[in-house]
Amino acid sequence: MDLVPTEAQLSACVTCGLCLPHCPTFRLTGDEVASPRGRIAAMGAVAAGLVPSDETYAGMMSFCLQCRACEAACPSHVPFGQMMEGARARLAKDQPSWRGRLRRFLVGRVLNMKWLLALVTSSIGLVQRLGVMRLLPKQVRLARGLRPQRIFPHTVVGVHDNAPAEPAGSVALLAGCIMDEWFPEVHDATRGVLQMAGLEVHSPESQQCCGALAAHEGGAGDAQRMAARNVGAFAGFDFIVADAAGCSAHLKDYAEWAKDGSSVAERTKDVTELVAELIGAGRLPSLDDTGEQVAVHDPCHLRHAQGIVNEPRAIVRAAGYTPVEIDPDGLCCGAAGLYMVYEHDTAEELGIMKAAQIRGAGPTTVVSANSGCEIQLRAHLDNGYRVLHPIELYWEALNV
Numbered sequence: 385m386d387l388v389p390t391e392a393q394l395s396a397c398v399t400c401g402l403c404l405p406h407c408p409t410f411r412l413t414g415d416e417v418a419s420p421r422g423r424i425a426a427m428g429a430v431a432a433g434l435v436p437s438d439e440t441y442a443g444m445m446s447f448c449l450q451c452r453a454c455e456a457a458c459p460s461h462v463p464f465g466q467m468m469e470g471a472r473a474r475l476a477k478d479q480p481s482w483r484g485r486l487r488r489f490l491v492g493r494v495l496n497m498k499w500l501l502a503l504v505t506s507s508i509g510l511v512q513r514l515g516v517m518r519l520l521p522k523q524v525r526l527a528r529g530l531r532p533q534r535i536f537p538h539t540v541v542g543v544h545d546n547a548p549a550e551p552a553g554s555v556a557l558l559a560g561c562i563m564d565e566w567f568p569e570v571h572d573a574t575r576g577v578l579q580m581a582g583l584e585v586h587s588p589e590s591q592q593c594c595g596a597l598a599a600h601e602g603g604a605g606d607a608q609r610m611a612a613r614n615v616g617a618f619a620g621f622d623f624i625v626a627d628a629a630g631c632s633a634h635l636k637d638y639a640e641w642a643k644d645g646s647s648v649a650e651r652t653k654d655v656t657e658l659v660a661e662l663i664g665a666g667r668l669p670s671l672d673d674t675g676e677q678v679a680v681h682d683p684c685h686l687r688h689a690q691g692i693v694n695e696p697r698a699i700v701r702a703a704g705y706t707p708v709e710i711d712p713d714g715l716c717c718g719a720a721g722l723y724m725v726y727e728h729d730t731a732e733e734l735g736i737m738k739a740a741q742i743r744g745a746g747p748t749t750v751v752s753a754n755s756g757c758e759i760q761l762r763a764h765l766d767n768g769y770r771v772l773h774p775i776e777l778y779w780e781a782l783n784v
């Protein structure tokens with residue numbers, strides 16, 4: 385599978401520049417080389433052999449958040465996300481730095497080591513309980529964006545309870561990598577809501593991490609291996625549901641990553657998409673208005689990569705709250721997977737901007753349908769704010 389940006393993809397860019405104001409790194413720097421158009425020009429120059437695939441080129445690519453805001457704004461439908469994944473896969477071969485290798489090892493291998501994730505989770509849990517977070521380096525302190533951690537491991541894999549007597553359909557729930565350990569409440573809410581709608585929810589044991597982070601880091605081989613495994617694990621289910629927008633966006637791109645990957649892509653729904661549909665069809669209730677407001681943060685991989693905007697707002701309304709907008713442009717919060725660690729200063733700047741937008745909007749409850757964004761928002765908002773997934777808000781309201 386050749387992931388290098390193709391000539392057709394490169395020539396689709398007509399250099400109009402309409403994407404530039406939507407690009408967070410261009411907005412921060414005003415620099416063409418930090419813009420989508422500049423990056424596409426560099427990809428083209430490397431592909432044509434006009435410039436080397438060297439450290440300067442690697443730096444240009446690695447500064448991109450892969451937020452795909454440029455893709456959503458582009459009138460020529462340039463598939464920027466796919467091109468950046470291809471460019472990074474090529475760089476992994478051309479510029480095999482130890483940092484890059486370590487990042488790819490982390491997202492391609494470690495994220496599938498459940499025992500190690502459980503150990504890290506327990507350690508963070510201990511550090512949080514001992515109250516010594518401020519002693520950690522600032523990147524590690526992003527862990528303060530995690531909820532108080534459990535000491536004992538947790539998994540949704542293999543859990544199959546409360547099955548409806550006559551299910552209206554079957555769902556395979558993606559357990560994910562960090563979702564399973566760090567966001568078990570989101571999985572619980574997803575299962576509860578879908579079961580309430582009469583769906584049977586499984587989380588097959590043979591599944592692995594979706595491979596999104598590996599694809600973003602240029603680990604094409606690992607991403608393909610994980611996709612091939614999941615194509616088998618998710619066979620036979622009516623829907624495949626992910627409750628982190630980065631994962632649902634990647635599952636919808638599986639046609640690029642695995643033979644028969646389109647069979648997964650066609651059945652995948654982000655949980656906000658499926659639940660909003662079920663509410664609209666009257667299969668899930670809409671609760672009375674509480675008169676309270678909830679701010680809605682749009683994760684890039686929900687809004688830009690999947691075009692899902694109305695659905696989280698519909699869920700907030702069905703939970704009895706009024707959704708409040710925080711940012712009409714949907715600018716990236718700076719999380720972007722490992723970006724918040726290796727491009728820490730830029731991620732920090734974007735996180736501070738996003739937190740200011742939230743403070744300006746008013747409500748102190750914020751929903752965001754992606755785990756990385758939740759971590760970033762919690763890390764930049766004070767303790768008076770509550771950040772949760774829209775499905776948790778809805779499940780909580782149903783159970784009051």
Ligand code: SF4
Pocket residue numbers: 396397398399400401402403404420421424454457458459460461462
């Ligand atoms: S990526 Fe699209 S919007 Fe941006 S310069 Fe190229 S054609 Fe224009």
Ligand code: SF4
Pocket residue numbers: 406407408409410418419420423447448449450451452453454455464
């Ligand atoms: S993916 Fe995001 S950061 Fe990268 S070029 Fe596009 S808009 Fe800019």
